[in-house]
Amino acid sequence: MRNVLYVPLDDRPVNLDDVIKLGQASGLNLITPLAADIRNRLDSVAEASGSQLIGTSAPTFGKPEDIRQFILSHASSVQGFIISIDMLVYGGLIGSRRLRTSGGGTYPHYDSGTADLLDVIREIKQLYPNKPIYVLDTIMRLATTTYVEGLSYNAYTESRSLMGIARKKYTDFNDILNGYNISSDGTELGDTVHFNKTHYYNTRQHKFKTNHYVLDSLVCQGYIDFLAVGVDDANKEGVQINEIRFVENYIDRYLGGCEGQNPNRAIILPDADGLGHSLVARMANQLHREGRKTQISVQYFGPHGSTIINNYEYMTVHQNILRHIDVVGGQCVTSTPNIEILAITDETQVSSAVSRIHANGTNFVATVVMDFTGKGSANPTVTEGLLDSQYTGRLLGYSAWNTAGNLMGISLGMGQARYAFMVSETSASELNMAVNAHGSLLFKRFLKDYYYKRLAVVDVRSYSRTPSNIRYDNLQASFADQNMRLFNTESAYQQVFTILRDQMQIHQTTLAGRNAFLIGAPTPTCNVKQIKGALWTLSEYDSASLVYDNPDFIWWRAFEITLNPKVTLQ
Numbered sequence: 001m002r003n004v005l006y007v008p009l010d011d012r013p014v015n016l017d018d019v020i021k022l023g024q025a026s027g028l029n030l031i032t033p034l035a036a037d038i039r040n041r042l043d044s045v046a047e048a049s050g051s052q053l054i055g056t057s058a059p060t061f062g063k064p065e066d067i068r069q070f071i072l073s074h075a076s077s078v079q080g081f082i083i084s085i086d087m088l089v090y091g092g093l094i095g096s097r098r099l100r101t102s103g104g105g106t107y108p109h110y111d112s113g114t115a116d117l118l119d120v121i122r123e124i125k126q127l128y129p130n131k132p133i134y135v136l137d138t139i140m141r142l143a144t145t146t147y148v149e150g151l152s153y154n155a156y157t158e159s160r161s162l163m164g165i166a167r168k169k170y171t172d173f174n175d176i177l178n179g180y181n182i183s184s185d186g187t188e189l190g191d192t193v194h195f196n197k198t199h200y201y202n203t204r205q206h207k208f209k210t211n212h213y214v215l216d217s218l219v220c221q222g223y224i225d226f227l228a229v230g231v232d233d234a235n236k237e238g239v240q241i242n243e244i245r246f247v248e249n250y251i252d253r254y255l256g257g258c259e260g261q262n263p264n265r266a267i268i269l270p271d272a273d274g275l276g277h278s279l280v281a282r283m284a285n286q287l288h289r290e291g292r293k294t295q296i297s298v299q300y301f302g303p304h305g306s307t308i309i310n311n312y313e314y315m316t317v318h319q320n321i322l323r324h325i326d327v328v329g330g331q332c333v334t335s336t337p338n339i340e341i342l343a344i345t346d347e348t349q350v351s352s353a354v355s356r357i358h359a360n361g362t363n364f365v366a367t368v369v370m371d372f373t374g375k376g377s378a379n380p381t382v383t384e385g386l387l388d389s390q391y392t393g394r395l396l397g398y399s400a401w402n403t404a405g406n407l408m409g410i411s412l413g414m415g416q417a418r419y420a421f422m423v424s425e426t427s428a429s430e431l432n433m434a435v436n437a438h439g440s441l442l443f444k445r446f447l448k449d450y451y452y453k454r455l456a457v458v459d460v461r462s463y464s465r466t467p468s469n470i471r472y473d474n475l476q477a478s479f480a481d482q483n484m485r486l487f488n489t490e491s492a493y494q495q496v497f498t499i500l501r502d503q504m505q506i507h508q509t510t511l512a513g514r515n516a517f518l519i520g521a522p523t524p525t526c527n528v529k530q531i532k533g534a535l536w537t538l539s540e541y542d543s544a545s546l547v548y549d550n551p552d553f554i555w556w557r558a559f560e561i562t563l564n565p566k567v568t569l570q
Contacts, residue, residue, distance in 0.1 A: 001023075002080070002287045003310075004074075004078055004082060004283055005031050005071065005081045005082070005083075005376070006020075006030040006031065006082045007022070008032065008083045009275070009276060010089060010094070011035065011092075012554065012555065013560070015273060015469075016038070016403075018276075019280055021437055022281075022413065022434065023557065025301075025414075025435075025438035026420060027284065027415075027416055028283065031074055034069045034164075035350065038065045039060050039062065039071065040061060040062060040092040040095070042056075042145075042147045042557070043056035043057055043059050043147045043150065044485070045484040045486075051471070051474075056147050056150055056483070057150055057256060058176065061092055061153075062092070062095065064088060067088050068197060070260035075127060075128060076128075081124065082283060083133070083134060083135050083136070084135075085118070085138075088117055089114050089202075093272065094145045096102070096138065097223055099144050100199055100206055100357075101509035103177070104205065104206045105202075107177075107209045107213070108175075108212075108213060108216070108217065111570070118214065118217070119217075121199075121222045121224060122218060122221075125222075125224075132226075132283065133226045134282060135218075135226070135228070136276070138232045138272050139232060139243050139244060139247070140203065140204055142159065142234075142238055145231065146482060147483045151480065154194040155194040155195040156194065158193060159192070161416075162192065163401075165238060167184060167237075167242060167478045169184075170416060171245070171249065173212060174248060176203050176242045176243060176246060177208065179242070179258070180205075180239055180450065183198070188349045188548055207530055212246075214249075214334075215250050215254075215266070219266055226265060226423040228267055229268040230270070230272040230274075230405070231272075241314070244387075245260075249345070251268070261323065261326060269320055270320055271405030271408065274407070274410045274413065275409055277412075277414060277563070278324060278327040278328050279329075279410045279413075279417075280413060281328040281412070281420070282327060283330055284329050284531075285328070285417075288424040288495050289420050289423070289424055292340060294328075294329065294338045294409050294419060296325050296330040296332055296337055296338065297333050297334060297340050297392075298321055299341065300338060301352050303345050305317030305345065308345060310404040313403070313404045313405060318489050321341065321408055321412075325403075330416060337367060338519050339367060340356075340366070342357065343370045346373065348381075350385035353382075353386075354386065354389050357369070357389055357395070361391035364536050367394070367410065367415075368395065368397035369392075369395055370398075370408060370412075371386075371408070371449075371519075372404055377401070377449055377450070377454045377457075378400035378402075378454050380450075383450045387514040388405065388516075389514065389515060390526075391542060392525075393407070393525035394526060394538075396418045396419060397412060397415030397442075401445070401449045416436075421434055426452065430528050434529075435528075435529040436568050436569055439567040439569050443512075443544060443565050443567045445564060447508060451508075451510070451511060452507070452561060457504040457558055460481065460558045461481045461558050464480045464484050465481060469492035470491055470492075481557060482558075496553070500551050501551050504563065505546065508545075508546040512544040517541045519567075524540040524542065525540070525541050525542070529569075541569055542568045543568045544566070545566050545570075546563075546565045546566070550562065550564050551563050
């Protein structure tokens, strides 16, 4: 396996556990910082007066200086780097949104401490010029983070609404920094109730200066080989748009881009939590195939992606798929692909999509499935159709998780990383370890995206939101599952774990028996272990298990769980 240093966006499973597993599935050993150094958590203390909640406090962020030292300490022993700017500078994604009393000084001398952290990238590139350095950065989202440093859900909704209002168009960097509060008609926007708007704009200013520094001092100077800029929880208009256009213009003017993108140097797109998968895929393709472009096609089952702009996006589904193809190191083609993406945009077309999966399995065409119909989780009609097919167990990638950009990054990242490994690896032991990792990750995607996010979460939320299980009389019931450790009674908090773990044991057994896997059946389903031209070597699904206490509410909320099933093949 190739050693790759990986600094994640944060420690949620989508950015850490799943990305590490994807590395194992593609012949990469991801070396990550200590758990304590990348730990991110919501507020852990509630202030109350009797049964009345007053506020929350005491979140946890990563440790940037420790991250910097980690990078330096391991630079000599790895063959490549994947680094999150948000973790390196701010201690993670939620840390990058912390409200600030100052936006920093005048760019580029806006913050010497931040510059010192960022310049570790320059240092390692100078020491190891031939090792690829891939970086993920984010354009700050519109909304504040709920239940971090006392910010409530009301602050979230107020900030997302206000920051989604169209702004006056600016192209100059300083004009953008100073024009956050100017609406499209040139008037100042009003005051806020639930969050400090001035401090919010300070945060945007600091983050945008960091975006610029990364482009100007690191990418443009050749210290970063590839930059993926994810626009976190985006919108078609609002305070992000001038920042997005500035980055696109910079890529065109200084990085040789066209229409705001350069597939060889920098891409900006709607995504954040899928970028770890995507850059692991690009790294696998670089280390295993010397960066040769994988030919990738897209087939829609339902409306064409060029006609759809999803919530939390600012470009069409098709544009975003094309940008994700760029990030993973692929090239979009219309015929004879190495990988075919099946993009399901209408649940009534699932039978046609499944027929295509069958045909691709028969004809040895590597396939990735993206389910856009569930709006944050797997659509039951689509998923049941997929799980009825034995060829689904051969998919190189699949996701229905969260935003459209997220599921693109996850599924295509899986597909490209896996393909790059399978067409190049010859060691039997490496191939066997990798197919077990891929089988586990594919199994997890269905177990989490469907069986948890669509089914089990209903019972978790229902129990958490039951009034008798809530500590505070003035807390709206629908907020209880957003920080169950603080808002549910101790006995109720323990019970939601029992509900989660009992449910996931049942669902794990059910999933193992579906046609997509047929674990324990006389003729189990197969996964792809190796690709040699038109010849595929297959492995049969043999076992699936889930440690009872493995499912966990890592951030104390129902939205996200830790879930690590183990699948073996033979």
